[in-house]
Amino acid sequence: MKTCHLINIKNFFRIAVWAICFCLAFAQGASASNVIKDIRLGNQNDGVRIVLDGSEKFAYDAFLLGNPSRLVIDLKDAVWQNAPKVSKNNIISGFRAADLSQGKKGKRLVFELKNNANIKRKFMLEPQAGQKNWRLVLDLSTSGTVQPSKAPVIKTQARPSPQKRKKIVVLDPGHGGKDPGAIGRSFKTYEKNITLSMGQELKRQLEAKGFKVYMTRSTDIFIPLRKRVAIARSYHADLFISLHADSTLNRKAQGLSIYTLSENASDKEAEALAERENKADIIDGMDFSDNSPEINDVLISLSQNDSRNKSSKFAGYVVNEMKQRVKLVSNAHKFAGFAVLKAPDIPSVLVELGYLSNYSEEKFLRQPAYRKKLGEAITKAVMRYFNDPEVASAL
Numbered sequence: 001m002k003t004c005h006l007i008n009i010k011n012f013f014r015i016a017v018w019a020i021c022f023c024l025a026f027a028q029g030a031s032a033s034n035v036i037k038d039i040r041l042g043n044q045n046d047g048v049r050i051v052l053d054g055s056e057k058f059a060y061d062a063f064l065l066g067n068p069s070r071l072v073i074d075l076k077d078a079v080w081q082n083a084p085k086v087s088k089n090n091i092i093s094g095f096r097a098a099d100l101s102q103g104k105k106g107k108r109l110v111f112e113l114k115n116n117a118n119i120k121r122k123f124m125l126e127p128q129a130g131q132k133n134w135r136l137v138l139d140l141s142t143s144g145t146v147q148p149s150k151a152p153v154i155k156t157q158a159r160p161s162p163q164k165r166k167k168i169v170v171l172d173p174g175h176g177g178k179d180p181g182a183i184g185r186s187f188k189t190y191e192k193n194i195t196l197s198m199g200q201e202l203k204r205q206l207e208a209k210g211f212k213v214y215m216t217r218s219t220d221i222f223i224p225l226r227k228r229v230a231i232a233r234s235y236h237a238d239l240f241i242s243l244h245a246d247s248t249l250n251r252k253a254q255g256l257s258i259y260t261l262s263e264n265a266s267d268k269e270a271e272a273l274a275e276r277e278n279k280a281d282i283i284d285g286m287d288f289s290d291n292s293p294e295i296n297d298v299l300i301s302l303s304q305n306d307s308r309n310k311s312s313k314f315a316g317y318v319v320n321e322m323k324q325r326v327k328l329v330s331n332a333h334k335f336a337g338f339a340v341l342k343a344p345d346i347p348s349v350l351v352e353l354g355y356l357s358n359y360s361e362e363k364f365l366r367q368p369a370y371r372k373k374l375g376e377a378i379t380k381a382v383m384r385y386f387n388d389p390e391v392a393s394a395l
């Protein structure tokens with residue numbers, strides 16, 4: 001009897017709450033809906049990040065279904081600003097969107113998956129300073145799941161469709177004009193001349209392999225570091241390679257090294273080197289003013305992570321190719337905060353071709369035949385990089 005009474009009270013409250021919600025929904029009309037403004041994907045190491053931009057806090061449900069494998073995101077009370085579009089990648093093979101069924105107000109998103117995946121994390125971000133959107137972020141991971149068949153991905157890599165656009169590589173010969181860079185100890189070679197000759201050689205070789213190549217400079221002129229990044233972005237570079245040669249007090253130091261971006265330098269020497277190279281002009285942080293206002297912090301960090309992973313991947317290929325041909329410093333792939341590596345959306349590396357403070361390395365770097373050899377290694381690394389299934393599928 002007492003239980004019955006309780007249930008009745010509960011039911012009464014439930015009805016009352018529903019009635020209030022119903023009235024509120026009507027009173028507010030369409031403005032109560034979450035207007036979905038955009039759906040964005042960002043590749044990650046082991047999966048993909050899906051970001052939805054909405055006008056309100058998301059009421060959602062996200063879950064996986066099998067046979068065929070797919071991710072479903074139900075968005076309650078959601079409406080589209082524009083019909084959503086999602087491009088395919090190495091994980092997502094298809095996408096569709098529809099209204100929620102059974103008279104529920106809202107939308108259902110279905111992402112068809114090539115392989116099984118896990119929802120690694122999902123969370124909501126409230127509007128950050130300077131923008132109004134709420135964001136739902138969902139990370140889909142394929143690691144640790146069974147991958148039934150990789151064949152389709154590999155097949156498309158092996159035979160890229162002819163209408164695919166040429167990959168764009170921007171080469172950045174370091175220094176120039178009033179900034180000579182390092183100066184060789186034995187032959188007084190200017191770094192700016194070595195980097196330019198190396199850039200021209202590499203350009204020839206890459207073009208011969210079908211890449212579209214631009215240089216930040218092709219003459220002896222001074223270009224501020226930020227401008228070099230801006231040039232790479234204006235060409236929509238798929239890959240940015242900055243060329244340098246180092247110098248140090250230790251005359252015995254020799255070997256090639258390759259750097260990718262990190263806020264924390266991998267060692268003291270890397271830090272000192274970044275400081276030397278960055279001195280070419282005064283850097284006051286990355287400027288995103290030429291980006292559209294929709295670009296927000298998540299997008300930037302997304303793309304930075306993605307670019308950083310790709311940069312490291314490319315650096316790995318360069319090290320592999322180089323070590324078969326020339327001397328490398330130990331742990332040749334290093335990390336440092338070089339200003340020219342800070343484009344958030346372009347995989348970027350900086351190659352220190354060798355030490356101008358070392359007698360034999362300075363002598364070698366002056367020789368076209370030696371630069372040709374270095375160029376062959378980098379060209380091979382570029383080809384391997386763009387053929388990497390993970391990189392190729394994301395382009």
Ligand SMILES: [Zn+2]
Pocket residue numbers: 174175181182191243244245277
């Ligand atoms: Zn330099």
